Structure formats: structure tokens, C-alpha cells
Amino acid sequence: MLSIKESAGETLSMRAPALETSDIQATVLRPRPKPYCGEYVVLRIGNAEQGREMLRRVLPHIAPADEWWAPSALGWLGIAFTFEGLKALGVPQASLDSFPIEFRQGMAARAAILHDFGANAPANWEYPFGTPDVHVALAIYAKGNQDLQEVLEIARKSHHDLPQIAVVYRMAFGELPEGRNPFGFKDGLHNPHVEGSGPAATTREEPSIKPGEFVMGYPDERGETANVPIPLELRRNGTFVAIRKFYMDVAAFRKYLRAQASSPEEEELLAAKMVGRWRSGAPLVLTPDHDDPSLGGDANRNNNFRYADDKKGLKCPFSAHIRRVNPRDALKDDVVATNLHHFLRRGTNYGSPLPDGVLEDDGAERGGVFLLIGAHLQRQFEFVQSQWVTDGNFISHGTEQDPLIGNNDGEGVFTIPKVPVRRRLQGLPSFVSVRGGEYCFMPGLRALRWIADLKPMMEADDVRSR
Amino acid sequence: MTTQTPTRPESDQAVEKKIARVRELYATGPEVGKTALETLIRELKSGSSRREPATRMSSAGRVGSRQGKVSELLFIVPFAPGGAERLRALLELRNGDFSDTDRVGTVHDMRFVFLDNDTKLLFATAYDGEWDPYIGDFAATIPDGLDVLFSACEGWPGIRNPEVKDWIAKYQIPAVGWYVAHPDLTVRDIQRLKRIGKAAEEFLDKIQ
Numbered sequence A: 001m002l003s004i005k006e007s008a009g010e011t012l013s014m015r016a017p018a019l020e021t022s023d024i025q026a027t028v029l030r031p032r033p034k035p036y037c038g039e040y041v042v043l044r045i046g047n048a049e050q051g052r053e054m055l056r057r058v059l060p061h062i063a064p065a066d067e068w069w070a071p072s073a074l075g076w077l078g079i080a081f082t083f084e085g086l087k088a089l090g091v092p093q094a095s096l097d098s099f100p101i102e103f104r105q106g107m108a109a110r111a112a113i114l115h116d117f118g119a120n121a122p123a124n125w126e127y128p129f130g131t132p133d134v135h136v137a138l139a140i141y142a143k144g145n146q147d148l149q150e151v152l153e154i155a156r157k158s159h160h161d162l163p164q165i166a167v168v169y170r171m172a173f174g175e176l177p178e179g180r181n182p183f184g185f186k187d188g189l190h191n192p193h194v195e196g197s198g199p200a201a202t203t204r205e206e207p208s209i210k211p212g213e214f215v216m217g218y219p220d221e222r223g224e225t226a227n228v229p230i231p232l233e234l235r236r237n238g239t240f241v242a243i244r245k246f247y248m249d250v251a252a253f254r255k256y257l258r259a260q261a262s263s264p265e266e267e268e269l270l271a272a273k274m275v276g277r278w279r280s281g282a283p284l285v286l287t288p289d290h291d292d293p294s295l296g297g298d299a300n301r302n303n304n305f306r307y308a309d310d311k312k313g314l315k316c317p318f319s320a321h322i323r324r325v326n327p328r329d330a331l332k333d334d335v336v337a338t339n340l341h342h343f344l345r346r347g348t349n350y351g352s353p354l355p356d357g358v359l360e361d362d363g364a365e366r367g368g369v370f371l372l373i374g375a376h377l378q379r380q381f382e383f384v385q386s387q388w389v390t391d392g393n394f395i396s397h398g399t400e401q402d403p404l405i406g407n408n409d410g411e412g413v414f415t416i417p418k419v420p421v422r423r424r425l426q427g428l429p430s431f432v433s434v435r436g437g438e439y440c441f442m443p444g445l446r447a448l449r450w451i452a453d454l455k456p457m458m459e460a461d462d463v464r465s466r
Numbered sequence B: 001m002t003t004q005t006p007t008r009p010e011s012d013q014a015v016e017k018k019i020a021r022v023r024e025l026y027a028t029g030p031e032v033g034k035t036a037l038e039t040l041i042r043e044l045k046s047g048s049s050r051r052e053p054a055t056r057m058s059s060a061g062r063v064g065s066r067q068g069k070v071s072e073l074l075f076i077v078p079f080a081p082g083g084a085e086r087l088r089a090l091l092e093l094r095n096g097d098f099s100d101t102d103r104v105g106t107v108h109d110m111r112f113v114f115l116d117n118d119t120k121l122l123f124a125t126a127y128d129g130e131w132d133p134y135i136g137d138f139a140a141t142i143p144d145g146l147d148v149l150f151s152a153c154e155g156w157p158g159i160r161n162p163e164v165k166d167w168i169a170k171y172q173i174p175a176v177g178w179y180v181a182h183p184d185l186t187v188r189d190i191q192r193l194k195r196i197g198k199a200a201e202e203f204l205d206k207i208q
Ligand code: HEM
Pocket: A181, A183, A185, A186, A187, A188, A189, A190, A191, A244, A246, A247, A248, A275, A277, A281, A321, A322, A323, A325, A326, A345, A368, A370, A372, A381, A384, A385, A389, A404, A405, A432
């Protein structure tokens, strides 16, 4: 849906250079198809030349952001590499050394910053997450299962005769009924609008964000253009992805709500207070007392709100998930610059839904895999995770964490502002656990070609000058 | 700023080893120190001064140390030519008014000390959590507040320059010892408790 306000802005001022959408991977800029199904595949590369051969074969199938959903296409492929993966492909040392420190270390090594303790600690992650065996992450999306099998076949053929390329992980994902997540909330509603990427999907009061925040090669919100990794051919139109695989404990969520509330209506209200939206997606700021499914489903209205109208948090608590992770205008009197802390969010759900009304866990794995995409992992994903999700000081809430995705240990609290006295829920467990995660580099299409065409003994000096 | 830290208590064996070492060192010093040390060791051992692990020192950022939620940062840096005079005049103009720092919401104190005949600045502060993740935010929202102070120092790159982190780390000196009365309280926690305390007093006044 075209936003009138933003499109007028685009024509009035000469802004950032147009995005080279034909060179940027579709996964970065485009929402997944609806409905969707797909698979994540992780590869390990035991031999650089075989890795590059695999890359040369899949390259024609990697979708660019300008033609990502051609009616004729069966599906689309996205590809990204860990630091270990780039090494395994023979990327020159000078290039490797030029990557930001957090990417070189990898997500597991950043556990202290990310608050990945206890059940979320990398030691408890699923194999191969957090090990040096994760090299290449492939995301494969399709409209239906038959198409998916054909795209998977393309992926398989890219390495079936290359013995040094091993599939170390496969995970299927698919849409749940009505586009809900396993907890029963509509998801994928909000993303920042990238200046120059085309019209915004929803009407909103938030300003567009400079493309350099999300793709390298363009000015960012600080007026800077990325100068690493080197060379330019490698970084241009590339970006970073924080992958997080979550388990969602739906039974624990339902049981907790049941224990805290005295009616089904109150359960719904508490659930909405934790998220900041009702299950339909309708934001609390716009409808504080009851769900409004027509608002929830209306892209022209469900993101068109600010927290200026709710300065005391009486409608949407300060601690609600969406008010923490995207405070919009809520922190504008503080020294924090919220425009430096955005990322693009591409999520997919996995597992079957726990049937309505069931309070006992059935032992099945279900949850979501999030791709949090941006050019600056440190001040985007890591900042949001460490300052806003797993701490409460920024909203004067002490050590209170995000009620939905915080690393709570059964002693978590959740504060709901209310007149005359606030309500505070006690004894929050973790409703989600981290099953694994990785930091990946998602190059542009020409950069993929650059990697694929690397010569075995390429001199490091060739890249140092650029 | 993130205000949680995990720390591990020390084993008894490690403590005994440290005690033996201090005793050895104090034996070579003045008698008053030796006697005082024995009193202190008795107190430490009786557990009367044992604290929760969270209040012990840990590290903050790349260089400084941290007690619970509070971190310390101290650096000594040469003044730029004319810098001492400029900064002194500025601080005299401010006359203790740092209300712009209130907005940061995480700074407990700041101290500016001129050393060695006005050739060096010692800057010391206690603050909540970490400053590192916020440096870009400071550059965006309060660039002048920092540049006006530290441009008095040699080689200050400017708050907007990404090298500013390295500049600070280069001159920073970590504390070897440091006492914090309330390591579990951030500036914002204190503000909140003051508000609650005031409301409670008003309530008690009304019902007495
Ligand atoms: C299992 C884990 C998670 C669950 C169940 C969850 C759930 C949700 C839901 C229901 C929404 C509202 C609908 C939408 O816009 O999609 C939302 C929005 C959002 N989430 Fe999460 N989320 C999870 C993890 C995360 C993580 C790890 C981050 C980043 C650190 C994150 C960042 C966001 C952002 C930025 C929004 C948009 C906020 C806005 O509407 O202004 N989420 N999430």
C-alpha cells in the first residue's frame, strides 16, 4: 500500500542514491511470500574450490530484490556466510581481517553481551549452531510444497557431486493458520521503511530510515558509508544477518496467563500487554481495552501510531515487547538516538500449533527463526538485545526484562502501569528459549560472483588497496 | 545501559593464598600497618564484611572496572596548547551546573582535576552499565556537550569520530580499588526510589 505522506516526501527532496535492487538479495528488502513454506539448509565446506563451484551453480537462483517474486518463479533462494564460511571459501586474509569484530567472533562468542545464559547458553544450542561447522546458510522460500521440492532439488544439485560439501542442518518452516505465530499473535507486521526501496508497505508516522543502515554502499543515519569489509566489490550491496532460532513454550505462556487472570478476557488483556498488540495485530495504543481485528488487519492503520499519546504507558506498558524493541518516539527526551537501532526483521515459524485451549505441553518443538538484518550488528541487533530486551534501566524499570522474550528465570517481573496503582506480575518464566544462532554476511549478487571467481592463490595485496 | 553482571565468588583456598601474600608484604612495612592488617583480616574472615557476589569488582568495557550496576572510568591525558585555560574558564562559567548531563540519566558523578601545573587533565566518572554501545547515540544527540569539554585535550578526535573509543581506551587507567555504597542502584533506580519515597512520606503525613 502506498503511503501518501512518504511518496510526497520522496519526490520533493533529492535523497539517497537509488538502491541497486537488482544487486541486493531479495531476503534483505522483501517480505516473504504469503502463504509461504520453505527450508533452511546449512552447509559445511571442506574444500575451497568445491565451495566456489557450489556457489557458481546456485548463483543464478539467488533472488535479487527487484525480481524476487516473478510469477514464473517457483521460489526464491537467499544465501549468507559465517566468518568460518568465508574462510573456507578462500576469501583473502586482508578481507577477512577487515570484517567487524562481532562478525569475526560469531554470535556464540558474544553470549555475555547478548545475555545468552542458562537455557539460552551456546552450550545448550542445537548442533551445528555456535560450532565452526556452520559455513553457508541457505534460506529457501516457496509458495507451496511442490514448488519447494523443486527448488530444494536445485540446491541439492549444486553440490551432490562435490564430496567436500556437507549438509549439516536442515529445517523446514511454514505458515501457521491465519499468519499467526505459535503464541497466537499475527506477526511480520512492522519493519522500518528503507529510504529508496520503493513505497512503504504500511502507512506510518515513523520516518524512513537511510538505506546505509541496512545495506552497505549507501549513506547511513550517521551520514557515513561503510568502508569495510574490503574490497568494495565484496561489501557493495551486502549486509549482515543475525539468525536466532527460538523455541516457544506455548503451554507455559497459556498456563501463566491462566494463573494470573480471573477471566478469559483478562487473559487476553495480559497477553496483549506483554506484546503491545492484540492477537489480531491491533496496537494497544490505538485500542487499549479490546481487540479490533479490522484494525489489526489494516496495513494503513496498524502501524500508524506513536507513543506520544501514551506517555504514562497506561495503554501500552513501557515494558511491552514492541515498545521496547522499537520505542518509536517514546525515548525522544533521552540521549538515545533510536534511528541508530533499527534492523529489518524476516521471520518464519516452525512446528505445528498447539491446539487451542491445551495447557499441557505436548513435547513438540515449535517456534520461530528470526533473521535480523542490518549493516551494523553491534549498534542494531546487539544493542537492542542487550539494552532493551534483557535490561530495564532505559525505562527506569531496574533489571526487568522483556516479558515475552527476556531471559527470565521464573523470577521475572512485568510492570503494567495503571491508575491508581500499577499492577506487577511476578514469577515470569522464560516463554522462549534460544535454540541457536549465527552472525552471517549476506553479500550482494555481484559480490557472490566475486567470491565464486576467487582464484586459489589470490594475493592479499590485491584487496588491500581498495 | 545494561546493568546486570554475573560474577563468581572466590574459593576459600584462593582467599587464604591472598592473605598469606599480604601478610608477607606488610611484614616488611611499618608496624602500624601490620597491626591494622590483622584486625582487618579478622573482620574479613568473620564474614561481617562479606558481600553478595554482585558487589565485587568486575570489569567494565575494555578498561575500567565495575561494581554491580555501576562502572568507573578514569583517564589522564595531556592538555592541548591553551586547553587548560579554556577548560578552567568553561568550568568556572558552569559553576557546577551540569544539568545537561542529567539528560544522560546514567552518570553518577564527574570530576575534572588539573595535574602537573595545568599540563594534564584527570577526568573521573562513575556511570551505569556501559558507555561503549552509546557512543554513537551521544554523538547524535549531545555532541557539543562532550566536544566542548574534551576538545581541551591533546588529540581529541571529536565525539563523531569512530576513533574516539580508541582514544579513551588509550588514556584510561583502571581502578585497583573502588568503593560503591549502592552497586545495585543506577541513577534511574535512585530517581525512582526518590519519587516513591516522596509519595510514601506524603501518604504517611496525610494519615497520621
Ligand atoms: C520468539 C521470539 C519472538 C516473538 C514471539 C516475537 C513476537 C513479536 C510480535 C507478536 C510482534 C508484533 C507483530 C509484528 O510486527 O511482527 C513483534 C514485533 C517486533 N519484534 Fe518480536 N518477537 C520475538 C523475537 C524478537 C527479537 C529477538 C527481536 C529483536 C531483538 C524482535 C524485534 C521485534 C521488532 C523490532 C518488532 C516491531 C515492533 C513494532 O511494531 O514497532 N522480536 N514481535
